[in-house]
Amino acid sequence: MPLSAQELHRRGVEAANSRRFAAARRALTTASARTDDPDLRARIDGTRAYVLAQTGEPAEAERLCRGALDRDGLRDETVAVLSGQLGTLLMHSGRLDEAERMLTRSIEAMSAETTELANCLMNRSMLRMQQHQLEACTADLQRAVAVYEANGDEEPLAEARHNLGYAALLGGDLVTALALMTRSRPTLAATSDLAAAISDLDRAEVLRDAGLTTEAETLLGQVAVQFGAQRMRQARGEAELHLARSLLRHDATAAERTARTAARRFAALGSAGWEARADAVRLEAGLSGGSRRRPGEDELRRTATALDRTGLRTEATALRLSARRDGGGRLPMVADDAPAPLRLRVHEVQAARAAAAGRPRDALRAAADGLDLLAGWQQSFGALDLQASVAMQGSELVFAGLTAAARTRDPETLFAWSERARHLSQQVAPLRPPHDEALATDLAELRMLRADLAGQDWTTYDRVRVLRDRVRERQWSSTGSGGTRERVDLAETTALLDADTAVLAYVFTGVALHCVVVTASAARIVDLSLSRVQSALDGLRADLDVAALTRGGPMAEVIARSLDARLALLDAELLSPVRGSARQLVVTSPGILAGVPWAMLPGMHGTPFTLATSVSRWSADRRHPGERGARIGFAAGPRVPRAGEEIRQAAAAWGVPAVQLHGPEATVSAVTTLAGTTDLLHIAAHGRHAVDNPLFSGFELADGTLFGYDVDLIPTVPDTVILSACELGRSSVRWGEEALGMTRVWLHAGTRCVIAAPVVVPDDVACELLGAVHVELAGGATPAAALAAASVSTGHRAPFQCHGSGF
Numbered sequence: 077m078p079l080s081a082q083e084l085h086r087r088g089v090e091a092a093n094s095r096r097f098a099a100a101r102r103a104l105t106t107a108s109a110r111t112d113d114p115d116l117r118a119r120i121d122g123t124r125a126y127v128l129a130q131t132g133e134p135a136e137a138e139r140l141c142r143g144a145l146d147r148d149g150l151r152d153e154t155v156a157v158l159s160g161q162l163g164t165l166l167m168h169s170g171r172l173d174e175a176e177r178m179l180t181r182s183i184e185a186m187s188a189e190t191t192e193l194a195n196c197l198m199n200r201s202m203l204r205m206q207q208h209q210l211e212a213c214t215a216d217l218q219r220a221v222a223v224y225e226a227n228g229d230e231e232p233l234a235e236a237r238h239n240l241g242y243a244a245l246l247g248g249d250l251v252t253a254l255a256l257m258t259r260s261r262p263t264l265a266a267t268s269d270l271a272a273a274i275s276d277l278d279r280a281e282v283l284r285d286a287g288l289t290t291e292a293e294t295l296l297g298q299v300a301v302q303f304g305a306q307r308m309r310q311a312r313g314e315a316e317l318h319l320a321r322s323l324l325r326h327d328a329t330a331a332e333r334t335a336r337t338a339a340r341r342f343a344a345l346g347s348a349g350w351e352a353r354a355d356a357v358r359l360e361a362g363l364s365g366g367s368r369r370r371p372g373e374d375e376l377r378r379t380a381t382a383l384d385r386t387g388l389r390t391e392a393t394a395l396r397l398s399a400r401r402d403g404g405g406r407l408p409m410v411a412d413d414a415p416a417p418l419r420l421r422v423h424e425v426q427a428a429r430a431a432a433a434g435r436p437r438d439a440l441r442a443a444a445d446g447l448d449l450l451a452g453w454q455q456s457f458g459a460l461d462l463q464a465s466v467a468m469q470g471s472e473l474v475f476a477g478l479t480a481a482a483r484t485r486d487p488e489t490l491f492a493w494s495e496r497a498r499h500l501s502q503q504v505a506p507l508r509p510p511h512d513e514a515l516a517t518d519l520a521e522l523r524m525l526r527a528d529l530a531g532q533d534w535t536t537y538d539r540v541r542v543l544r545d546r547v548r549e550r551q552w553s554s555t556g557s558g559g560t561r562e563r564v565d566l567a568e569t570t571a572l573l574d575a576d577t578a579v580l581a582y583v584f585t586g587v588a589l590h591c592v593v594v595t596a597s598a599a600r601i602v603d604l605s606l607s608r609v610q611s612a613l614d615g616l617r618a619d620l621d622v623a624a625l626t627r628g629g630p631m632a633e634v635i636a637r638s639l640d641a642r643l644a645l646l647d648a649e650l651l652s653p654v655r656g657s658a659r660q661l662v663v664t665s666p667g668i669l670a671g672v673p674w675a676m677l678p679g680m681h682g683t684p685f686t687l688a689t690s691v692s693r694w695s696a697d698r699r700h701p702g703e704r705g706a707r708i709g710f711a712a713g714p715r716v717p718r719a720g721e722e723i724r725q726a727a728a729a730w731g732v733p734a735v736q737l738h739g740p741e742a743t744v745s746a747v748t749t750l751a752g753t754t755d756l757l758h759i760a761a762h763g764r765h766a767v768d769n770p771l772f773s774g775f776e777l778a779d780g781t782l783f784g785y786d787v788d789l790i791p792t793v794p795d796t797v798i799l800s801a802c803e804l805g806r807s808s809v810r811w812g813e814e815a816l817g818m819t820r821v822w823l824h825a826g827t828r829c830v831i832a833a834p835v836v837v838p839d840d841v842a843c844e845l846l847g848a849v850h851v852e853l854a855g856g857a858t859p860a861a862a863l864a865a866a867s868v869s870t871g872h873r874a875p876f877q878c879h880g881s882g883f
Contacts, residue, residue, distance in 0.1 A: 081111035085120050092127050093231065095270035095306065100127050115154045118144040122161040129165050132309040134345050138165050156185035160196035167203045168310060170349015172387030175203055191232070194223035198236055205243060206349075208390045208415055213243050231271075234263035242278050245285065248416050248453055251552045253282045258549040261542070270306055273299040277315055279545070284322045287468040293322050313341035313350060320357045325468065328366025332358050349386035355379045356395045363398050373399070390418055397421045401428045416453055420446050420469065427476040436480040440489070443477035446470070447496065470500060475586040482585050487599035488566045491592045494581040495563050498664050498690035515550040516789060518543050523744065523780025544772070547785050551771075563692045569594055572695055578658035579691055582650075584666040591654045602654050609669075612645040617671055617835060620875065624836040643676055651679040660860065660883060661685040662694055673834065673875035675867065682868045684860035686882030689823055697828050697881035708734040709754035709794075711742045713761025713776045722760045722800060722843040729850035743779045744786060751797075752790045756853070758846070760800040763818070773818045775799065784821035793825045796859055798849070799832040800842045819879040829859045829882045833875040845872045858883035 079087070084107035091100035104124045111117055121144040128137035141162045145155065163178030179200040186193040201216035217240045224233035241256030257279045265272035277299050283292035296319040303312035316338035323331035339354035356379055362371040376399045383392035396408045398421070410422050423446025430438035450470045474497045481493040522543050564572075569579060579594040582604075589606040592599060619639045626632045650672065663674060663685055674680055674687065688694040708730055712719035720738055727734040735754070737746055742761075751757050761775040771784035787793065799818065819830040831849070833842075848870050852862030860882030867873065 078110075081107045081113070081116060081120070084110065085116065085123065088120070088127075089123055092123060092130075094268045095130075095274075095308075096268065097127050097131050097306070114147055114149055115151050118147060118150055118154050118158060122158050125161060125165060129168060130310070131307045132345060134165065134169055134310070134347065138162070138169070141165060152185060156182045157192050159185070160192065160199065163196070163203075164199040167199060167206075168350075169345075169347050170352070170386045172203055172207060172349060176200065176387075179203065189223045189226060191223070191227055191229055194220040194227075194229070194232065194236070197223070198232070198239065201239060201243070205239075205246060207387050208246065210243055210247050214240065217243060230263060231267050234260040235271075238264065238275055238278065242281075245278070245282055246415065250282055250286055254279070254286075254545075254549045255553050257282065258545050261545070270302065270308070273302040274311065277311070277318065280322075281318055284318070285469075289322050289325060289468075293319055296322065309341055310345055310347060310350070313338045313345070313347070313354070316341065317350070317354050317357065320354070320361070324357060324361055324364070324366075325471075328361040328364045330366075332361035332366035335361060348382065349388060352379055352382035352386060353388065353391060356383060356391055359395060360398055363401065371399075390415060394418055394421055397425045401425050403429050403432050416449065417469070419449060420473070422446075423449070424472050424476065427473065427480070431476065431480055436483045439480035440477055440484075440493075443473045443480065444496075446473040447477070447500070474500065478583055479585040479587070482583065482588065482590055482601075485601060487592050487594075487601050490583060490590065490601055491566045491569070491581055491594065491599065492563075494583045494592060494664065495565075495690055495692055497583075497666070498581075499561070499563050499692050511789060511791070512550055515547060515785070518547050518550070519783060519786055519789075520744075520780075522547070522783070548771075551785055551788055561692065561696065563690075564695045566594065566599055569691055569695065570596060570599065572698060576659040577662065578656055578660075579662045579664070580654050581691065582663070582665040582669055584668045589668075591650075593654045593656065595656065595658065604653065605649055608645065608649045612642045612649065613669075613671055616642050616646075616673075620673060620835040624838050624841075643673070644678065646672060647677040647679050651677050655679050659683070662688050662691060664688050664691060671834065673877070675863070675877040676873050676875055681873070682864050684858065684864045684883055686829070686860045686878040686880065689820070689880060693823075694881050707754045708732070708756050708758075709737075709750040710734060710758045711737040711747045711750065711761070711777070712739075713742060713759070714739075714778060715762060715776070716760055716839060718839045718843045719760035719800075722839075722846060723758060725843065725847040726758055726850040729847065730854045740778050742777050744777050744782045745779075747777055747782060748786055748790050751787075751794055752792050754794050756796045756798070757794040758798040758800065758850075760842070760846075763799065771821060773821070775818075784818055787821050787825050790825065793822060793827045795828050796853075797822050797827050797830045798846060799830065800837075800846055823880045827880065829878055829880045831859055831863060831876055831878055831882075833877070835875055837874055837876065841872050841874050842876075844870050845874055845876065 084103045088100045088103035088107060091097070091103060101124070104120055104127065108117060108120045108124075111120070121140050125137040125141040125144075128134070128140065141158060145158045145162065150158075159178050160182035163175045163182060166175035166178060179196055182196045183193065183200065186196070197216045197220040201213045201220065204210075204213035204216065217236055220236045221233060221240070224236055237256050238260040241253045241260070244256065245253035257275065261272065261275045261279070264275045276295050280292040280295040280299070283289075283295070296315050300312050300315035300319065303309075303315060316334055320331045320335035320338060323334060335354050335358035339351050339358060342348075342351035342354055359371045359376055359379055361367065362369065376395065380392045380395045380399075383389070383395065393408050393410060393414075394417075397410075400407055401424075407422065407425060410418055423442050426442035427439045427446070430436070430442060447470050450473070477493045478490075478497060481490045484490070522540065525540050525543075573579065573594065573596040575596055577596070579592075581592040581594065583590045583592065584606075587606075589604040589609060591602045591604060593602060619635060619642060623632075623635045623639050626635055650669075661683060665672070665687065674685065686694070708727065710723035710727055712723050723736055723738075727736055735750055737750065747759065759775060761777060763775040764773060764781070774781040774783040774786070819832050822830050845866055848866035849862045852865045853859065857865065860878045863876060863878055863882070
């Protein structure tokens with residue numbers, strides 16, 4: 077017996093909701109042919125219009141929906157449903173004001189708490205998101221959630237909760253955003269691959285705003301391809317638009333190209349509002365140098381007007397602000413309750429205009445006000461990744477402030493801005509999170525999968541991605557803020573120093589390199605050659621790696637000469653002009669110098685020094701000294717030929733019993749337990765640095781990798797950690813000043829000093845050098861002094877260095 081028109085319509089709706097548009101189209105066409113009921117046929121046409129819009133025929137969709145609405149004799153309920161569907165079509169085409177009128181008309185006409193009502197509320201909430209009416213948006217979503225829950229609609233309920241996460245993202249609450257999206261994704265993914273892709277599109281925006289742009293952009297590229305394969309041209313354009321916005325932060329040329337593609341796609345669909353949004357990103361890229369031709373005033377004005385016309389007033393104001401960056405004309409007014417990114421844009425533009433007019437003090441004031449605004453938002457979380465995201469949001473303000481400070485030629489001002497830049501992602505002290513068994517379980521599964529996507533099938537790839545998201549969400553949610561750390565100024569720093577100690581605060585303004593040299597008696601600014609330093613750094617890491625792996629033979633001599641020449645040039649450019657007579661040094665350096673092996677520079681030989689995350693953090697540690705080596709622990713990972721010998725020799729230096737974990741005993745659980753009960757922890761293991769997400773860096777133990785995220789499960793971390801593992805002193809530079817790596821993970825968790833190397837170190841060198849370090853530590857030396865003395869006594873020139881507070 078053939079299916080009734082009503083049953084076919086129901087199946088068509090289910091297929092459309094699952095993004096199986098070809099099946100939906102077939103069922104709806106057949107349903108329409110089997111009924112003479114005007115209300116049912118109108119509803120069928122409304123669903124067909126949705127399918128047409130999703131598959132790239134928005135004009136035909138609107139025509140069909142309006143035609144259905146114009147028919148006589150329709151019930152009020154049917155008119156309400158069709159009005160909501162037309163409002164949704166208008167929203168996707170960018171006609172927001174007209175869309176809101178239709179959706180509101182539909183909602184007010186529905187008296188029952190039906191699924192259709194919840195759908196209209198969902199669509200109106202999306203419209204209000206675009207207009208940044210977040211309070212009204214959230215109210216619609218919460219009402220929709222209640223209706224879906226009452227009706228047992230699990231799939232749309234998951235989508236509504238996901239959208240609440242997106243509203244939280246727009247409000248700056250990244251923790252809630254990721255939590256809601258991550259928890260909704262399994263239900264959405266079970267619906268269809270496309271539903272999962274739509275979820276991933278929004279999650280990518282959370283990752284982007286958290287500074288994880290590589291991961292976000294990979295995800296956006298993948299979902300754009302999925303949408304394209306399903307002929308979902310509107311959704312594909314939206315993915316390309318968000319990709320362009322992410323690229324705008326670090327690759328204006330690629331952003332301009334991607335935004336132009338998205339704009340053409342929206343223009344072909346007749347989506348005027350979305351076309352204007354893409355054009356705005358394209359013009360922003362052009363204003364920041366992403367195009368050979370600077371956008372003209374007329375083009376900027378037309379696009380801003382188009383954004384206004386479609387209700388996107390926040391984006392219109394942002395574009396007008398950027399157009400005024402170089403001076404000329406009054407800045408548009410921005411309300412105190414405007415979205416934080418827009419208020420930050422005001423300070424960025426004010427700083428740029430003051431700098432262009434030769435008013436560095438005004439530029440400093442504008443940049444400082446913007447960063448203070450950012451710091452207020454930052455205090456809502458304590459997780460390292462989220463604190464690092466602030467460096468992304470504030471990178472332009474930081475460079476504006478550093479540039480203006482350098483122009484004052486005042487050591488006090490430049491030192492203060494050096495500290496502001498270095499302290500930006502550390503000013504919120506984290507609270508140690510409670511133990512999370514579910515987080516530990518997910519990390520254990522990642523260890524089993526090895527979190528290495530290369531060569532794995534799609535099912536495993538997707539599982540790893542799901543686990544990574546859950547790990548990140550739990551860590552973000554569980555790590556709270558423990559208050560704000562204070563910054564020290566030049567006078568306070570000078571008072572801390574004795575005649576033997578100097579601070580070398582290196583400053584990168586984006587175009588120039590300087591160093592503020594601070595001693596107990598004076599402070600001065602030294603200008604350095606950025607071009608010569610960069611020439612020495614180019615290829616340095618490769619030389620260091622090859623030198624470590626090439627032991628003996630004619631090639632070793634050639635490589636050693638090349639490496640020595642680079643190190644001598646770095647020494648001459650970075651150290652000699654600022655070294656002075658100090659016997660120990662506190663060094664702070666920007667991300668551009670993250671690859672410098674300071675311990676191998678000739679001028680550092682035998683000199684105790686520490687690479688401080690900031691002078692403010694070093695100062696705080698000095699005021700509150702911790703335990704140095706009262707309880708000692710060691711662990712050796714697999715496949716390190718001399719690991720066992722290394723930790724036995726190091727343990728022997730102390731002359732007291734010490735826990736030593738070897739072979740199968742050295743599991744992640746055992747090592748993290750050991751870390752929670754020791755003051756000094758030494759791990760000899762193969763390390764791996766994850767460039768895309770440094771918190772997935774780690775070292776190899778008996779049962780897999782101990783990740784950076786595992787460190788947050790340790791209730792109390794050691795005072796000193798020694799990582800005899802290749803690459804674990806390496807960092808990923810994000811947003812100019814920020815450098816993240818396994819060393820930063822330990823320091824963020826509360827460890828005072830980490831001894832680690834940024835590149836490969838031969839096992840025999842690590843074994844002998846670190847054994848000598850323990851002899852010095854056992855004799856009462858500070859970590860920095862112990863490392864310097866061990867280098868002299870063993871004759872090994874190795875890249876191990878102290879990070880944090882080494883003395």
